[in-house]
Amino acid sequence: MALYILGALLVVALAAFIIGRARAISIAGREISSLHSRPTYHGGFLAIWASVPAFLATILLASLSGSYVENAVLDKFSDTLSTIGSAQTQAFLRDVRSLAETAGETGRQVILSTKGELREQAELAAELYTSQISTVNVAMLVLSVILVLAGGVYGYTRIKVEKRNRHFVEKFITGILVICSAVAILITIGIVFSLIFESIRFFQKVPFFDFLFGYHWSPQSAFENASGTSLAGDNSRIFGAIPLFVGTFLITFIAISIAAPLGLMSAIYMSDYASQRFRAIAQPVMEILAGIPTVVYGFFAALTVAPAIRGWGEAVGLSVSSESALAAGVVMGIMIIPFVMSLSDDVINSVPQSLRDGSYAMGATRSETIRRVVLPAALPGIVSALLLAVSRAVGETMIVVMAAGLAANLTINPLEAVTTVTVQIVTLLVGDQEFDSAKTLAAFALGLVLFVITLCLNVYALYVVKKYREQYD
Amino acid sequence: MAKSEIKMSGKDVSVSYGAKQALFDVNLDIPAKQVTALIGPSGCGKSTFLRCLNRMNDTIDICRVSGDIRLDDQDIYHRDIDVVELRARVGMVFQKPNPFPKSIFENVSYGPKIHGLVRNKTELEEIVVNSLQRAGLFEEVKDRLHEPGTGLSGGQQQRLCIARAIAVSPEVILMDEPCSALDPIATAIVEELIDELRENYTIVIVTHSMQQAARVSQQTAMFHLGHLVEVDETDTIFTNPSDQKTQDYITGRYG
Numbered sequence: 134m135a136l137y138i139l140g141a142l143l144v145v146a147l148a149a150f151i152i153g154r155a156r157a158i159s160i161a162g163r164e165i166s167s168l169h170s171r172p173t174y175h176g177g178f179l180a181i182w183a184s185v186p187a188f189l190a191t192i193l194l195a196s197l198s199g200s201y202v203e204n205a206v207l208d209k210f211s212d213t214l215s216t217i218g219s220a221q222t223q224a225f226l227r228d229v230r231s232l233a234e235t236a237g238e239t240g241r242q243v244i245l246s247t248k249g250e251l252r253e254q255a256e257l258a259a260e261l262y263t264s265q266i267s268t269v270n271v272a273m274l275v276l277s278v279i280l281v282l283a284g285g286v287y288g289y290t291r292i293k294v295e296k297r298n299r300h301f302v303e304k305f306i307t308g309i310l311v312i313c314s315a316v317a318i319l320i321t322i323g324i325v326f327s328l329i330f331e332s333i334r335f336f337q338k339v340p341f342f343d344f345l346f347g348y349h350w351s352p353q354s355a356f357e358n359a360s361g362t363s364l365a366g367d368n369s370r371i372f373g374a375i376p377l378f379v380g381t382f383l384i385t386f387i388a389i390s391i392a393a394p395l396g397l398m399s400a401i402y403m404s405d406y407a408s409q410r411f412r413a414i415a416q417p418v419m420e421i422l423a424g425i426p427t428v429v430y431g432f433f434a435a436l437t438v439a440p441a442i443r444g445w446g447e448a449v450g451l452s453v454s455s456e457s458a459l460a461a462g463v464v465m466g467i468m469i470i471p472f473v474m475s476l477s478d479d480v481i482n483s484v485p486q487s488l489r490d491g492s493y494a495m496g497a498t499r500s501e502t503i504r505r506v507v508l509p510a511a512l513p514g515i516v517s518a519l520l521l522a523v524s525r526a527v528g529e530t531m532i533v534v535m536a537a538g539l540a541a542n543l544t545i546n547p548l549e550a551v552t553t554v555t556v557q558i559v560t561l562l563v564g565d566q567e568f569d570s571a572k573t574l575a576a577f578a579l580g581l582v583l584f585v586i587t588l589c590l591n592v593y594a595l596y597v598v599k600k601y602r603e604q605y606d
Numbered sequence: 607m608a609k610s611e612i613k614m615s616g617k618d619v620s621v622s623y624g625a626k627q628a629l630f631d632v633n634l635d636i637p638a639k640q641v642t643a644l645i646g647p648s649g650c651g652k653s654t655f656l657r658c659l660n661r662m663n664d665t666i667d668i669c670r671v672s673g674d675i676r677l678d679d680q681d682i683y684h685r686d687i688d689v690v691e692l693r694a695r696v697g698m699v700f701q702k703p704n705p706f707p708k709s710i711f712e713n714v715s716y717g718p719k720i721h722g723l724v725r726n727k728t729e730l731e732e733i734v735v736n737s738l739q740r741a742g743l744f745e746e747v748k749d750r751l752h753e754p755g756t757g758l759s760g761g762q763q764q765r766l767c768i769a770r771a772i773a774v775s776p777e778v779i780l781m782d783e784p785c786s787a788l789d790p791i792a793t794a795i796v797e798e799l800i801d802e803l804r805e806n807y808t809i810v811i812v813t814h815s816m817q818q819a820a821r822v823s824q825q826t827a828m829f830h831l832g833h834l835v836e837v838d839e840t841d842t843i844f845t846n847p848s849d850q851k852t853q854d855y856i857t858g859r860y861g
Contacts, residue, residue, distance in 0.1 A: 408667060487704040491767070493665055494700075495717045495774065496693035505716065510707045 134270040135195035138277050139188065145281055146184035149288070153179025156292045170299035178298040181305055182288030187280035191273055198269040205265050206258050213254050225255055232259035233266065328584060331577035338571040339372045344578060347373020350541035352561060352572045372575055374582065376543040380458065380551035381583075384533060385526040387462025387547060388469060392526075393519055395466075396473025401503055403474070404481040405489075423471035427531040434464035434536035446548060456538035459547040465532050469522045476521065480514030481507060517594035524587040524594075530555040554583050613638035613778060613808040614659060614696075619673035621654050621663065628654045631673070632834045634827055636778070641800060641809045643819035643840065646829035647855065652812045655829070656780050659810065660696040661689050677778070694721055697771035701783040703763035705755035705770070710747050713755040713766055714738060717774035733773055741769035742799050761792025768799065772807070779803065781811040785818065797822050816856050820844050828852045 154176030161168045168175075203226060207214060214222050232255060292298070336344065351371045399419075403412055439460035446453030453459075484507050492502040508515070530553075538550030539560060561576040614636040621629040629651040636642050636659075644652035654663070661682060663669040675682050682692050694717070705713050714734045717723075724730040734751070738744035743765040747758070755766050764784055771779055781800070785793040800809060800822045813819050819826055820840060827837040828849070836849045847853045 485704070487700060487702055488706060490662065490665070490700060491704040491706065491770075492716070494660060494662060494693055494698035495720065495770065496690045497716075497720050498690055501720050505720070506706050 134273060135191055138191045138273060142184045142188050142191070142277070142281070145187075146180040149183035149285060150176040150180040153177070153288065153292060156289065160292065160294060167294055169295055169297050170302075174299040174302045175292045175296075177302040177305075179285065179288040179292065181302065182291075183281055183285040186284050187277040190276050190280055194269065194273045194276065198266070198273075202262060202265040202269065206262050209261055210254060210258055213251065217251070221251075225251060225258075228252070228255040229258045229262050232256060233262040325584070328577055328581045331574055332581040335571060335574035335578040338574065339578075343370075344372050344374055344575075345582070346375060348375045348543050349373045350376045350557070352557075352575055372571065374554075374579065376541040377552060377554045377557055377579065378582075379543055379545065380537070380541070381527055381553040381555075383458050383545055383547060383551055384462045384465060384537060384553060385523055387459060388465035388526045389519065389523055391463055391466025392469040392473045392522060396470045396522075397477055397515065399470070400474045400477040400481055401507075403478055405499060405503055405507070419471045419474060422467075423475070425468075427468060427529060428535075430464050430468045431531040431535035434460050434532050438464050439536050442548075451548060453548045454538070454550045456536060456550045457548050458537055458551045461533045461537035462547065464536060465526055465529055468529070468532065469525055472525060473518055473522045476518035477511070477515050480511045480518060483514070484510045513597050513600065517598045520590045520594035520597070524590040527583065527587055527590075528555060530559060534559060554579050558583075610637045610640060612636065613678065614810075615676050616655070616658070617674040617676075619655065619658060619671070619675060621651070621658060621672075622670050623666070624668040628832055629658075630832045632829075634834055634837055636808060636810055637825060638808050639804060639806070640824040641804050641811060641822050642825045642827065643823035644810065644812045644827050644829060645814075645816065645819050645855070646835070648814075649831075650829040651832040652827075652829045653782055656782055656810060656812050659778070659780055660693050660698055662693075662698065664689060694774050695776055696778040696780060697774065697776035698780040699764070699767050699771055699782070699784045702787050703760055703767050705758070705763050705766050707754065707756055709752045710738075710755045710758070710766060711751040714769050714773045717770060721774055723774065737769040737773040738766075740772055740803070741765045742795065742802075743769055759792070761788050761795060764788060764792070764796055765799065768796075768803075772803070776807065778808045778810065781809065783812050783814060786814060793818070816844075816858075828855065830855075 154172040156179070157168060157170075157172040157175035158165065161172070165172070170178075206226070206229060207222075210225075214225065217225075347370065349370055350373050403415065407415065435456075439455060439457060442457060442460050442463075443453040443455055488506050488510060489502055492506045497505070533553045533556045537552060537556070539552050539556065540550045541552050541557070542549055544551060558576045558579050561573055561579075567573065612635045616632055616634045619629060619632040619634075620627065632651075632655055634655070644656060646652050657663045658671055658675055659677075659682075663671055671683065677692070677695065680687070706716065708716075711734055714737050715730050718730060718733050724733060735744060738747065743762060746762060747766075755763065758766060764787070768779075768784075784800075785796050788796065797818060800811065803809060804824075811819075811823065823840045825837065826840045826843040828835040828843065828847075828851070830851055836843065836847060836852045838848075843852060844856060847856065
């Protein structure tokens with residue numbers, strides 16, 4: 134019901150806009166310019182007054198009605214429900230809801246979780262539920278109509294030649310924008326806090342330093358012990374995150390060693406050497422590379438690169454595991470090349486042409502100019518581009534899942550299988566899990582640490598850019 | 607003006623940017639150890655001509671230069687000419703001061719370093735100090751040679767750019783409206799400097815200021831719509847121009 138009302142309110146708003154504008158034009162007569170605000174603003178003014186109060190009231194009622202109706206049902210059937218536990222009460226409510234929602238449908242089939250007497254009670258409760266809901270809906274509709282009419286009349290009488298409705302509409306728009314950005318910020322804060330709270334629960338089971346500095350990671354054994362009583366001693370030994378972070382940084386290091394030179398060199402070529410025509414072709418190709426989903430890179434890594442590397446390794450007598458850090462790192466490096474390239478291309482292009490001219494006019498060659506003038510001037514931007522690329526690589530999951538394996542080896546040998554933080558988060562949360570075991574909560578702790586690391590990298594990147602940015606302005 | 611030796615000369619120089627021709631058959635001689643001013647309304651091709659003299663136009667993809675430009679009777683567009691060497695002999699100072707985002711010292715030592723003009727640190731320091739002195743900047747910056755050149759005032763930055771240009775001992779210095787971004791005091795200082803530099807260098811200066819052309823130059827060339835209208839001794843141009851367009855331009859009736 135609420136959705137229908139909201140839809141109708143959109144139509145109301147559109148109609149009010151047209152009416153308001155027409156009204157403004159008609160009162161202005163021939164002298165449109167005598168209006169303080171353009172007719173559009175009067176239309177917007179009327180649309181706001183006609184629809185927004187009703188809109189807000191509907192949303193408020195709809196969000197409160199659910200718990201109101203449920204409480205009414207619980208009150209009525211409190212005698213029956215007082216004898217059963219909270220889990221069964223929830224099941225009862227679920228049944229009531231599904232009975233009420235399907236009421237009147239022919240050949241309905243409702244799978245109920247309650248039985249016997251409770252079930253009969255549920256049928257009764259469903260009727261009450263339905264009637265309560267329809268009361269709420271009527272109330273919602275009546276209130277909306279009243280608010281639309283009241284707001285509409287109020288707005289309509291305030292469309293006058295000298296009325297400053299433009300200011301009102303502009304303020305309203307500002308308000309909407311503020312609310313949107315506030316929502317984005319609040320959601321971010323919410324995510325961070327949920328990470329922190331879940332992590333705190335994890336650290337109640339596993340000591341913080343054992344987690345951060347432990348060098349043995351095998352959360353699967355926590356599962357086997359799940360029914361046991363004293364886990365604290367075991368947990369502190371099996372949730373050691375060091376192998377994961379070593380694996381993450383090993384792969385990131387390999388990826389950056391590939392992406393940094395390739396991305397930077399091609400950015401230099403693109404900005405200072407390539408002809409317009411080459412740029413026009415190469416730039417979109419790079420963007421395609423940036424648009425390939427990471428899972429595609431993942432099977433490229435697992436099916437093409439990893440076997441190739443193993444083949445080469447065996448050819449020179451090295452033992453390479455079929456899932457190696459090297460394969461994952463190389464492919465991840467390829468993945469972030471366009472990222473590094475387009476960021477550093479922007480930075481290099483923003484070095485003023487006058488500096489290049491100055492250097493050329495001294496008789497410097499292109500490479501001298503780039504090495505001694507352009508790159509130093511662009512360095513802060515390049516550093517921040519690389520740091521952003523690092524945080525991208527640290528957070529990357531798919532490629533590593535497919536190409537680097539799941540074994541938490543503590544090694545810096547790129548030819549062995551390693552695993553990363555993100556991969557372990559995935560494996561911890563895949564499948565049916567209880568959300569209060571140490572095993573699943575470990576995912577949040579890993580996520581938190583990863584978040585802190587990438588946050589630090591990003592903040593540092595921004596700091597570097599800010600500190601050195603104005604050197605050549 | 608005493609007849610002096612010709613340092614650079616352009617014969618039938620035409621330049622086009624893509625389909626648009628910017629310069630039509632310009633014939634102009636640049637006398638040695640004098641200041642030649644190029645004047646004319648915006649878009650008349652004077653900067654284009656200036657940028658032909660050290661082949662800065664090479665850096666623009668669509669630019670085509672034809673004709674014959676000689677430095678000491680050598681064709682500078684000849685295949686055998688190394689543009690790096692050419693630019694070491696023909697330095698340039700730009701409209702907007704463009705010091706590198708490096709220290710004052712590194713700005714001036716840039717040229718000598720890339721051209722391998724010095725063998726050790728002492729020689730380098732000597733060149734830097736000497737160039738800064740000749741640009742009239744040394745006294746003002748001697749205590750902060752290792753601070754960023756971009757921290758100087760506009761006039762000081764421009765003199766730093768001049769010091770940077772003369773550090774490689776060029777024979778010709780091209781100046782593209784070197785004072786247009788400067789206040790009158792800084793302009794006066796730079797003009798005085800140009801007058802002193804004339805002793806050792808051949809200077810070509812593009813300017814929009816008639817007074818500046820009159821004050822600093824010995825020869826003046828008037829450009830209009832890509833054509834060289836008139837070239838003569840500065841005194842003659844400003845007292846008795848032979849072309850009506852020049853007359854109108856310098857008296858401010860036109861342009």
